[in-house]
Amino acid sequence: MPDEVAPLPIEELARAIEAEDQSAIRSIAEDLHYADLAHIYQEVDDEKHSMFLKTIGPEIAADMIVQLPDSMIEEALDHFKPAELKILFHELSDDDRVDVLQDVGDEARLRYLGLLGPEDEELTRSLLRYEEDTAGGRMTTRFGRLFANMTIKEAIDMLRREQENTETLSRIFVVNAKGQLIGRIRLRDLAFNTWDTPVRDIMKEVGPEQCILATADQEDAANLLLKYDLIVLPVVDEFGHLLGIITHDDAMEILQEESTEDMEKFAGIAGEPVEETYLQASVLTHFKRRFVWLFFLALLAIASGYVMMRFEGTLMKIFLLSLYLPMVVAAGGNTGGQASTMVIRAMSLGELVAGTASRVLWKEFRLGAILGCTLGCSIAALTIFILPAFRPQLPEGVTFFRFGLTVAIALAAQITTSTVIGALLPLGARAIRLDPAVVAAPAITTLVDVSGMVIYFTIAQAVLGL
């Protein structure tokens, strides 16, 4: 956070809550951004929640509650009476209202739906049909919508009447008589043209590539907004009817969430990212998400140990092999992790469309071979020219040159294999419609640990004639 984010009003509010000074709370809260209010709400003691919510009232609380972690929403709503909840839900934009209702229990959801007016209830129920992570689940229906045959005068009158119900007027969409999306218009075009101009004359056509199906993945929606530098992306059904819009701030949130999710998967952390911040989440919450992979990877790692045991004889004959064993194994994990990260990131940036898998594998194969040979030669040189100075034991008939050669070949083979596996697994996961990030770094590392043991000892046996 930059220095100029003045912490003063936030601290003042925290103090006012501590002192239960209601008039101070009310006056500070009115000027604070809802993101800051939500932050403070989570910081203060739970016993203060009820007093705080009642003091700021349902209007201000509405936007704040949307910003809370999912798990805290129902508890927060419980502090309000039905009449206050009516005001609160009315205050929310429809996409936020749907988000909130998706985060509470079934019983509460039904109760809250009954508090909405018939119109809002119908709209909310129709939005609840879309999955939370689809374009439809993220869209708002509060936006400026005009008909193509209106004049600018009629358009401005209509927008002015509805301005309380629109989330953004940065882009206004134009539909035909059937409600199908045909164009968009900017508020400035309305402001800067004569009042009898028909909307149709100044609108820009919207092609099918600049809107998205309600059932599409939210990440696709965010990527479209990013690619085309859009402020708003219209959401349509399969017949082209304009259903809603996704705004740039939703897109930023989606991208941020998806990046967090990917990174956590890369680190072998299971499940969806929790909504609580790192410090808020309990040790138990963290534990559950970390233990799953840790346990399965530990079992898998016993396979490496088993391979090592099987090669007991080889290791006994030249114990010096153990000097490079961790290196050969780890180099596979590192290059496999690099390859999988690059491939997974390229996929989620939309760079790897279908049909490029063979180009990816060919690229990673060459890369693996070059990386492996370069590292192999470096370590061989080290072995041949520097290692003898330490006078380690080598059995009769094994020269340092031959020993270096063994390590070099093993490294080259292990790194090439691991790099290809690192690229292959996410590609394979995608092909069978799994999330590629699931097979990321830790899984690959543990897998190539096993192959590394086999490769190293087999090559040692062959080259050193053991």
Added chain:
Amino acid sequence: MPDEVAPLPIEELARAIEAEDQSAIRSIAEDLHYADLAHIYQEVDDEKHSMFLKTIGPEIAADMIVQLPDSMIEEALDHFKPAELKILFHELSDDDRVDVLQDVGDEARLRYLGLLGPEDEELTRSLLRYEEDTAGGRMTTRFGRLFANMTIKEAIDMLRREQENTETLSRIFVVNAKGQLIGRIRLRDLAFNTWDTPVRDIMKEVGPEQCILATADQEDAANLLLKYDLIVLPVVDEFGHLLGIITHDDAMEILQEESTEDMEKFAGIAGEPVEETYLQASVLTHFKRRFVWLFFLALLAIASGYVMMRFEGTLMKIFLLSLYLPMVVAAGGNTGGQASTMVIRAMSLGELVAGTASRVLWKEFRLGAILGCTLGCSIAALTIFILPAFRPQLPEGVTFFRFGLTVAIALAAQITTSTVIGALLPLGARAIRLDPAVVAAPAITTLVDVSGMVIYFTIAQAVLGL
């Protein structure tokens, strides 16, 4: 990419370029988005570039060139004559123009600066002073700016005159006579109020927390836009003078870039992400970014091997220890990686402000202890109840119970240590103003490999009395 992104016009254009059908190129290119044009430009043969650029002309080429990878920009500009370049640079918004000039060689930059009109040249030179990754380096100065003492009528007249020069009118900022930022106003407030209302009466005040210093990090700017759901963030100097704005699409790009950078660092990939896509970047480019860490981590891994050699005697006495050796070592890498990823991500989401380090370490210590004890007990149970069925060799006096106990204690110690190290290293890196992501997963994994070897063998010696 969703299905409804019709590939048709893009493919048509590619075919027209192949056939050098200039009139077709021109008519298709006019309707295509510059992001798509840039995509096609990179896909076609290099020999077609000159023809393609000349056919679409400098006006259309301008926005497209901004979207190209840095390394391709100078070559693209070289195809134009000075008179065309003048048009091209005039067409660019000032932040894009600065971006382009930052990506070309010094000689070319001076030459291009000479082509700008005196006003544009001065502006561009002043913007070039800011580092590319600061708020100032990202801002545009093309935005709506009004004075507080204007009426709405005067304001609309001023905006209409300047509308060609403004990138967005979604937010219009209000300054005092000294040029200091005091408020903001929405275009709809201008459109929906009477013409003699003074701007001051309908503007909303902008507090110091809703703008950013020009010298601040671009990631802080993007996080502010995200936190407060802003479309535009005003950029000021230390005296509060309004210098420019950062728009939501810049913020999305910044967040995307920073996420990519973090993920790549997590995987031990060195340097800044390249602007080329994964497939476009050459094998050599990939090689350079991957080899650095691979090499240093390989050298570090020799330390693990050295430890293993030092414990040759212990391993010889109970070779069954090798069955669990890779598991104990890998469990440390996995938990260390999990801890560092969680901490680094929490940092870059701005969740861990200064002074929280001890809370983080205490949380990770407890987590590590619980993870370690749980996994240790599971593996001990496996060792005591299932391992005997395979009749492995244990020396006289060593029971399966005692062997299981050894592994459990070693796992608990290794996992607790690694989890704390995984959290400590990024916190430490930040404290000495290094990027925390640099010490991410692969470095920690290799480090705790060494500690894991020491812990495992030392505990085995102690518990088994070797």
